Amino acid sequence: MSRTSRRHLLRGGLAGLGGLTVAARLADRYGLLPPDSGGLYGAGHSFTYAAQRLLVGDSLAREFPRQKISASPFSTKGRPNSPEFERLARNGFAEWRVAVGGLVARPLSLSLADLRSYAAQSQITQLTCEEGWSFIAEWTGAPLAEVLRAAGILPQARYVVYSSAEQYWDDSIDLAEALHPQTLLTYGMNGGDLSLDHGGPVRLRVPRQLAYKSVKFVNRLTVTDTLQGHPAGGSYAWYAGI
Ligand SMILES: Nc1nc2c(c(=O)[nH]1)N[C@H]1C(S)=C(S)[C@@H](COP(=O)(O)O)O[C@H]1N2
Numbered sequence: 132m133s134r135t136s137r138r139h140l141l142r143g144g145l146a147g148l149g150g151l152t153v154a155a156r157l158a159d160r161y162g163l164l165p166p167d168s169g170g171l172y173g174a175g176h177s178f179t180y181a182a183q184r185l186l187v188g189d190s191l192a193r194e195f196p197r198q199k200i201s202a203s204p205f206s207t208k209g210r211p212n213s214p215e216f217e218r219l220a221r222n223g224f225a226e227w228r229v230a231v232g233g234l235v236a237r238p239l240s241l242s243l244a245d246l247r248s249y250a251a252q253s254q255i256t257q258l259t260c261e262e263g264w265s266f267i268a269e270w271t272g273a274p275l276a277e278v279l280r281a282a283g284i285l286p287q288a289r290y291v292v293y294s295s296a297e298q299y300w301d302d303s304i305d306l307a308e309a310l311h312p313q314t315l316l317t318y319g320m321n322g323g324d325l326s327l328d329h330g331g332p333v334r335l336r337v338p339r340q341l342a343y344k345s346v347k348f349v350n351r352l353t354v355t356d357t358l359q360g361h362p363a364g365g366s367y368a369w370y371a372g373i
């Protein structure tokens with residue numbers, strides 16, 4: 132969609148028509164329906180997703196100057212509670228792998244060294260929890276877009292589902308978010324290795340959405356054409372744009 136027709140749709144359509152159900156119908160027509168749009172809050176949620184996808188487009192999450200990096204970043208401090216994780220940790224995560232599969236031409240199994248072999252990208256962005264707290268940090272990693280390019284995503288791909296070594300829901304993002312230049316498979320924070328507190332060895336950083344989409348201890352990515360069978364977000368909204 133061109134910029135003008137986007138604006139036209141926004142002014143004449145979503146904004147002008149008002150009713151959320153109408154917005155949801157429009158969103159559906161333009162392929163802007165989030166996959167969890169059914170149910171009680173469906174129409175309102177659809178409106179948020181559609182409005183943000185139209186307004187935000189490919190825009191960047193805000194980046195901060197180095198002085199703004201938080202001195203003591205808060206952590207929820209959860210850990211994968213498994214002997215296997217402890218074994219991998221004792222080994223300095225030399226055997227950690229991020230599996231990349233699903234609708235790809237070449238499934239991958241990436242070690243930390245493999246991830247570091249992609250051109251590293253750094254960003255100073257804010258991690259914002261839905262509960263109201265946040266911190267700013269420098270995150271370093273491989274752009275997810277580059278990893279997906281290496282794996283060769285198939286034409287019917289629409290989502291990337293990602294899994295944690297921790298007991299956490301499999302979350303997912305659409306391809307626009309997955310290919311966005313600020314979406315990173317991070318292994319570094321504030322100049323050092325990503326600590327266990329912040330989801331090391333590997334965390335998917337999705338800086339345009341709330342912190343719960345930035346899943347810690349990521350060990351599997353699955354490219355799909357549907358989210359059927361991939362419940363995401365628990366009771367949280369699937370699309371968490373900020
Ligand atoms: N694996 C995993 N990832 C997770 C969570 C979690 O409990 N487990 N919590 C999410 C939520 S709600 C928040 S606010 C942030 C907390 O990140 P932090 O511990 O680095 O501050 O991680 C997100 N990613």
Ligand SMILES: [Mo]
Pocket residue numbers: 259260261262342343
């Ligand atoms: Mo959170």
